[in-house]
Amino acid sequence: MFSSFKKDLPYGYGIFNQQFKNLKLVWSYGQYGCYSSLLLKIPSENITLTLLANNNLLSNPARLINGDATSSLFVLSFLKNYMLGLTDMPLFEKQDAISEGFSNNEFFRKKILGQALAESYMARFNPEKLQSSVKLLKHVFTKNLNYLEYADLNLLHTLLLLKDAAHSEFNDFDTQIETIGKKLLEQEPNNPYIHSYLGTFYSRKGNKEKAKYHFESIVNAKNFSENWYIDESKKWLTENK
Known part of the structure; x- marks a missing residue:
């Protein structure tokens, strides 16, 4: 991972933190050739989205590596x-x-x-x-x-x-x-x-x-x-x- 992305990782390596409108998003993802995952938490609403897949389509098409959920x-x-x-x-x-x-x-x-x-x-x-x-x-x-x-x-x-x-x-x-x-x-x-x-x-x-x-x-x-x-x-x- 390129070092400039670290500014988006205050909670630890691989955990992203961003603001969207009035919502704080805390999220992470996983990806390999044959599987992927996505975890999204909105602390202010106490709600979490967890997704798992047996392909890489949860993450790769969206270029989540660039740090924008x-x-x-x-x-x-x-x-x-x-x-x-x-x-x-x-x-x-x-x-x-x-x-x-x-x-x-x-x-x-x-x-x-x-x-x-x-x-x-x-x-x-x-x-x-x-x-x-x-x-x-x-x-x-x-x-x-x-x-x-x-x-x-x-x-x-x-x-x-x-x-x-x-x-x-x-x-x-x-x-x-x-x-x-x-x-x-x-x-x-x-x-x-x-x-x-x-x-x-x-x-x-x-x-x-x-x-x-x-x-x-x-x-x-x-x-x-x-x-x-x-x-x-x-x-x-x-x-x-």
Whole structure:
């Protein structure tokens, strides 16, 4: 785990603490190739959600490693129905009919982004999910024009994951990727995930100079733990001398 995430772990390694609206969320997750788990506690309400699964879908599609429980549709469903009284709001949006009545609701935007993230993950298995994720993202960007106000690492991940799933030239969201990446690096200039995402993005665009900068930022950093992003960065730099 990258060291910058430790600010979210005041209760001990692997226990996250975050604020969502007026609720304090204390949570943790587990993940391996064939199982996953999710634990969410809301101390002020004395209520706990515990989920176990025999696959990794409780955690991996939501990128819980990035430290935001509200990127999980399981968590959002729990909050929507039991904490926020939004029982009339559907959890999933249909590709041909996105709900309009909740467009200005912050939670609705969060829910749409959570679904887009999950469907971008599933697009590798079902090509139809790519288009539905694209439509959800375009809806959010249209209704909430200043996307930098809510842009985070998971949104950047979603946009890049769609390019992985496309298996062909896919130029949608290039502007958002560059703008969001720049903003996130200003906040966390040493975050290896951001550098890895942008390095891969620029490599695919044929801009080797910018790709090299991001991959070298990973390899030359002193505080990065050995992980996949170092191996992939070294491989790219070796192949593109």
